[in-house]
Amino acid sequence: MAKFRKPKHDKDQPKPMRARMWWIVISPSAWAVHFLACYITAAIWCEKFSDSGNKRNLDFGVTAYTLVALAVIAGVTWLSFKNFRRSDPPVPFDFDDPNERTDFLSFTAFLLSLLSLVATLFTALVFVMVRSCD
Amino acid sequence: MDERAIRLLKAWQTPKGWRYWSAVNNSEVGLWYTLAAFAFFLFGGVLALIMRIQLAVPDNDWLTPEQYNQVFTMHGSVMMFLFAVPILEAISIMLLPEMMGARDLPFPRLSAYGFWCFLIGGIFVCGSLFFGVGPRGGWFMYPPMTTEYQTDVGPDIWLLGLSFIEIASIAAAVELIVGTLKCRPPGMRLNLIPLYAWYILVVAVMILFAFPPLIAGDLLMELERAMDWPFFDAERGGDPMLWQHLFWIFGHPEVYIVFLPSIALVAMIVPTFARTPMAGYGWIVLAAVGTGFLSFGLWVHHMFTTGLPGISIGIFSAASEAVAIPTGVQIFCFIATLLIGRVTKNAALLFVLAGLATFIIGGLTGVMIAIAPFDYQAHDTYFIVGHLHYVLVGGTIFPIVAGFYYYYPLVTGKQLSERLGTITFWVMLIGFNVAFFPMHISGMIGMPRRVYTYPGGMGFDLPNMISTIGAFTLGIGFLMLLYDVFRPKGKQPLVKRNVWNAGTLEWSGEVPDKPWGIRSIPIVTTRYPLWEQDNFLRDVDEGNFYLPDAEEGLRETMVTSTVDAEPMQCLRVPGPSFLPMVAALFTGGVFIFGTYHWYWAAGICGLFSFITIVTWLWTGTAKIPEKDTKAVGLDLTLPTYVSGPAAVGWWAMFITMLGDMTAFVSLVFGYFFFWTVHDEFPPAEFDGRAVAGPGMVWPLVAAGLAGAAWVAVLLARRWNRIGQGPKEPGDKFPAEGIIASSTTWPFYVAIAIACGLGIASVASLFYGPLKNEMDPTHHAYSASVSVLVLWTMLHTGVGVLMLIYAAARRLFRKMDADHDADMVNVTLYWHFLVLTVVITGTVIALFPEVA
Numbered sequence: 001m002a003k004f005r006k007p008k009h010d011k012d013q014p015k016p017m018r019a020r021m022w023w024i025v026i027s028p029s030a031w032a033v034h035f036l037a038c039y040i041t042a043a044i045w046c047e048k049f050s051d052s053g054n055k056r057n058l059d060f061g062v063t064a065y066t067l068v069a070l071a072v073i074a075g076v077t078w079l080s081f082k083n084f085r086r087s088d089p090p091v092p093f094d095f096d097d098p099n100e101r102t103d104f105l106s107f108t109a110f111l112l113s114l115l116s117l118v119a120t121l122f123t124a125l126v127f128v129m130v131r132s133c134d
Numbered sequence: 135m136d137e138r139a140i141r142l143l144k145a146w147q148t149p150k151g152w153r154y155w156s157a158v159n160n161s162e163v164g165l166w167y168t169l170a171a172f173a174f175f176l177f178g179g180v181l182a183l184i185m186r187i188q189l190a191v192p193d194n195d196w197l198t199p200e201q202y203n204q205v206f207t208m209h210g211s212v213m214m215f216l217f218a219v220p221i222l223e224a225i226s227i228m229l230l231p232e233m234m235g236a237r238d239l240p241f242p243r244l245s246a247y248g249f250w251c252f253l254i255g256g257i258f259v260c261g262s263l264f265f266g267v268g269p270r271g272g273w274f275m276y277p278p279m280t281t282e283y284q285t286d287v288g289p290d291i292w293l294l295g296l297s298f299i300e301i302a303s304i305a306a307a308v309e310l311i312v313g314t315l316k317c318r319p320p321g322m323r324l325n326l327i328p329l330y331a332w333y334i335l336v337v338a339v340m341i342l343f344a345f346p347p348l349i350a351g352d353l354l355m356e357l358e359r360a361m362d363w364p365f366f367d368a369e370r371g372g373d374p375m376l377w378q379h380l381f382w383i384f385g386h387p388e389v390y391i392v393f394l395p396s397i398a399l400v401a402m403i404v405p406t407f408a409r410t411p412m413a414g415y416g417w418i419v420l421a422a423v424g425t426g427f428l429s430f431g432l433w434v435h436h437m438f439t440t441g442l443p444g445i446s447i448g449i450f451s452a453a454s455e456a457v458a459i460p461t462g463v464q465i466f467c468f469i470a471t472l473l474i475g476r477v478t479k480n481a482a483l484l485f486v487l488a489g490l491a492t493f494i495i496g497g498l499t500g501v502m503i504a505i506a507p508f509d510y511q512a513h514d515t516y517f518i519v520g521h522l523h524y525v526l527v528g529g530t531i532f533p534i535v536a537g538f539y540y541y542y543p544l545v546t547g548k549q550l551s552e553r554l555g556t557i558t559f560w561v562m563l564i565g566f567n568v569a570f571f572p573m574h575i576s577g578m579i580g581m582p583r584r585v586y587t588y589p590g591g592m593g594f595d596l597p598n599m600i601s602t603i604g605a606f607t608l609g610i611g612f613l614m615l616l617y618d619v620f621r622p623k624g625k626q627p628l629v630k631r632n633v634w635n636a637g638t639l640e641w642s643g644e645v646p647d648k649p650w651g652i653r654s655i656p657i658v659t660t661r662y663p664l665w666e667q668d669n670f671l672r673d674v675d676e677g678n679f680y681l682p683d684a685e686e687g688l689r690e691t692m693v694t695s696t697v698d699a700e701p702m703q704c705l706r707v708p709g710p711s712f713l714p715m716v717a718a719l720f721t722g723g724v725f726i727f728g729t730y731h732w733y734w735a736a737g738i739c740g741l742f743s744f745i746t747i748v749t750w751l752w753t754g755t756a757k758i759p760e761k762d763t764k765a766v767g768l769d770l771t772l773p774t775y776v777s778g779p780a781a782v783g784w785w786a787m788f789i790t791m792l793g794d795m796t797a798f799v800s801l802v803f804g805y806f807f808f809w810t811v812h813d814e815f816p817p818a819e820f821d822g823r824a825v826a827g828p829g830m831v832w833p834l835v836a837a838g839l840a841g842a843a844w845v846a847v848l849l850a851r852r853w854n855r856i857g858q859g860p861k862e863p864g865d866k867f868p869a870e871g872i873i874a875s876s877t878t879w880p881f882y883v884a885i886a887i888a889c890g891l892g893i894a895s896v897a898s899l900f901y902g903p904l905k906n907e908m909d910p911t912h913h914a915y916s917a918s919v920s921v922l923v924l925w926t927m928l929h930t931g932v933g934v935l936m937l938i939y940a941a942a943r944r945l946f947r948k949m950d951a952d953h954d955a956d957m958v959n960v961t962l963y964w965h966f967l968v969l970t971v972v973i974t975g976t977v978i979a980l981f982p983e984v985a
Contacts, residue, residue, distance in 0.1 A: 021324060021696060021697050024419075024423060025423070025427075028423065028424065028427035028428075029427075031427065031428075031431075032427060032430065032431070035431050035449070035453065038449060039446060039449050039450075042443065042445040042446055042449065043443065043446055043810060044810055046443035046445065046446070047810045047811065048810070050443075100323070100325055101323040101324055101325045101697070101698065103325075104324065104325030104415075104416055105324065105325070107416045108416045108419050108420055108423070111416065111417065111420035111424075112420055112423055112424055115420065115424045115428075115456075115459060115460060116424075116427075118456060118459065119428060119431075119452075119453065119456040122452035122453065122455065122456050123449055123452055123453065125452065126445060126448035126449050126451075126452050127445065129448065130444045130445050130447075130448040132443075132444050132445070133443040133444060133445060134443070134444055
């Protein structure tokens with residue numbers, strides 16, 4: 001019988017982000033919700049209120065969505081950043097250890113948060129630059 | 135070979151003779167799937183060459199406009215629906231279990247069913263071309279062209295034939311998601327899984343959210359064509375734009391659905407030939423997940439010229455630019471890996487490099503046309519044709535060809551010719567660029583797409599002739615590949631085991647390979663076990679890991695936890711059966727006869743299909759095992775039966791219902807879409823008569839009844855457990871002390887009540903529109919209410935049938951208090967069902983008041 005390590009089943013993992021795979025999709029989901037909210041609001045506003053309505057209402061709505069989305073993404077970014085070991089280089093995480101898994105998940109969540117941040121700002125920027133329904 | 139191995143081999147033996155076609159094992163089904171998809175690819179390729187002959191010279195009359203329209207429509211549809219998506223499923227079904235040291239995917243018969251559906255549907259759709267009745271509305275089938283102006287059978291063939299195939303795709307998605315999350319080898323944590331599996335997970339989830347909107351759209355268009363419900367008829371309040379939205383909500387993610395799995399092949403090939411682990415594993419996962427999300431925010435960039443508001447266009451333009459970031463990241467990771475590794479030259483790697491270079495060019499033109507003002511100029515010209523072929527051939531086809539060279543020895547034990555491969559590479563690369571680069575130029579000088587010919591002297595002559603020459607050169611390249619794949623290799627020696635010296639699990643098989651998938655299911659502690667774990671192959675071969683034996687003669691594999699892959703269950707997977715094939719034949723009959731409006735024949739096929747599927751479920755699923763636990767080796771004992779969220783069946787139901795809900799949400803989207811485009815919605819009067827609605831009372835009654843039925847279902851699940859045995863040694867029996875422990879009547883009563891309430895809900899949902907004399911053909915409003923009612927009624931009906939099934943299972947002792955997976959899964963269906971009924975009821979009853 002050859003030697004190999006059985007998988008470790010550490011119970012002492014007090015880190016806030018444990019085995020939560022869902023963690024990595026929170027930021028992209030925040031982008032998606034923000035994106036849809038902005039699109040639907042703009043579409044309805046342009047169809048129904050662009051003649052009569054005040055564009056400030058639209059701007060106000062989009063600003064509110066953006067602040068909420070950015071808050072969520074920033075939160076995830078910060079928590080993920082705290083979670084992976086900054087002392088070591090963030091690659092390769094290819095060892096069999098629950099810490100490695102957590103580091104991997106938080107590193108990926110961190111990267112996805114940065115991407116979501118950029119994409120959310122892109123969406124918000126449209127409302128600054130394109131100012132009409134035409 | 136020791137006794138254990140002989141028993142294992144016997145359990146996994148591939149059936150012989152004509153029974154070979156009853157095989158459901160992933161290696162057989164995956165191989166058939168790949169060959170069928172490749173055959174459709176060649177068919178699509180021939181169609182492309184026919185188009186190129188027609189366009190080689192100006193004013194050509196070789197094809198009539200009618201024929202040309204059929205040919206280009208079928209070229210696009212075949213390449214997308216019959217090649218690009220199926221080939222990813224095919225390759226994944228074949229390779230994913232091997233990469234994860236699993237014996238099979240969790241639902242082998244579902245894969246087989248998906249394959250047969252695909253084959254039947256594909257032959258049906260392609261066959262139409264030979265009778266001159268093929269669809270000719272473009273692969274996107276825009277109404278009103280396909281509703282008002284093409285009243286022949288062509289669009290029906292497209293809608294029904296391809297809907298049938300989309301169902302196969304969703305089946306594969308369910309299989310692949312559950313496979314990736316639950317069938318990994320012990321120890322393969324999320325940070326250790328092969329990158330291919332990450333990509334496939336993302337893609338399968340994308341299929342789940344991308345295909346249902348198209349299925350919903352198909353349903354709407356077929357209802358308009360067959361029953362005159364005016365969803366897309368502008369004269370009666372419909373809007374063709376609704377189709378465009380639904381189509382492209384599917385259509386753009388689709389591009390990434392076909393691109394990511396091919397890039398996943400690259401992610402497996404590059405480390406092998408660079409002889410070093412992939413650089414930036416986390417970055418690639420970022421790219422896969424990030425692209426998966428962002429790709430859903432791009433659909434309107436196909437609709438920039440439809441007159442949408444500037445803000446909407448801006449939002450989608452911005453997202454289209456953002457998606458370039460993750461796409462670029464993964465390409466940099468591949469380049470970095472190649473740079474830090476010691477690269478060996480190889481035909482497979484050449485095709486990878488061709489793919490990367492071509493895709494980057496296509497990606498750059500993509501960034502150009504994502505900018506709306508540029509798109510206004512280039513829209514519907516050959517510039518777009520050039521762009522999309524650079525993306526799809528570079529991103530999908532070249533990597534798949536690389537995959538052919540790389541994985542051919544794994545499947546056949548023989549190697550493709552390196553020398554011929556290098557020549558093929560150059561022929562294809564040159565042929566491709568000669569064919570498609572001039573299209574950018576002809577597009578820029580104004581040549582429109584989808585025209586059967588063009589006048590001479592407008593500058594189109596030369597680029598078109600060059601394109602045709604290139605297309606035939608590319609075609610010759612594919613013939614060379616075809617020859618290499620199928621030439622007899624009898625005298626050629628078998629390759630040695632792990633011929634490329636790769637590090638991932640799929641290469642652990644012997645040559646020639648045995649049908650058991652893997653000799654024993656290993657413990658994985660690294661990303662490249664063959665490189666990094668000592669004595670790994672020896673331990674696998676000697677059966678030192680899990681499940682090295684099949685004492686009961688049953689096919690078994692292991693189910694592990696989602697994140698850390700800790701062993702959870704010894705899963706018995708079903709063996710060979712003709713049932714999936716028969717079920718697919720009858721299901722195909724429903725769609726094919728439906729196309730020709732032979733409703734009696736379709737109905738009979740539907741009945742037989744139902745009977746076959748129930749037989750399949752009755753005899754093959756959720757069997758009560760002969761013992762509750764089984765020793766799987768290495769002092770580990772695992773349960774053989776689980777229910778609830780720990781069971782793969784529960785996951786399959788959950789995932790299927792997510793897809794189902796997405797289709798439903800698309801229909802609800804349609805309802806609200808009509809609200810946004812009309813000043814008054816619902817309209818009080820149209821065409822001289824009042825527009826009738828469903829009323830307020832009956833839809834709400836239906837929702838209430840469904841809610842009550844749902845409570846009864848919950849009680850049925852609970853009362854089914856009366857008298858349950860202890861879960862763990864030392865557990866007290868569940869405290870159901872009031873009723874004797876063997877009592878089953880409360881369960882049956884609850885089921886009966888739930889069925890009654892469910893039927894009452896269907897009736898009252900139907901009664902509202904009936905009482906108010908609502909006419910679905912009157913106005914888009916009436917039609918969109920009717921389709922919600924129809925959808926909900928059908929789903930409630932299925933829910934009632936499921937309850938009857940669960941009761942019958944209990945009656946025939948196929949289910950009991952401890953083995954309740956059927957009831958738990960039916961309850962899960964009802965969770966989604968009650969949501970559907972409540973949304974339908976409240977929307978159609980209350981929204982008219984709010985609006």
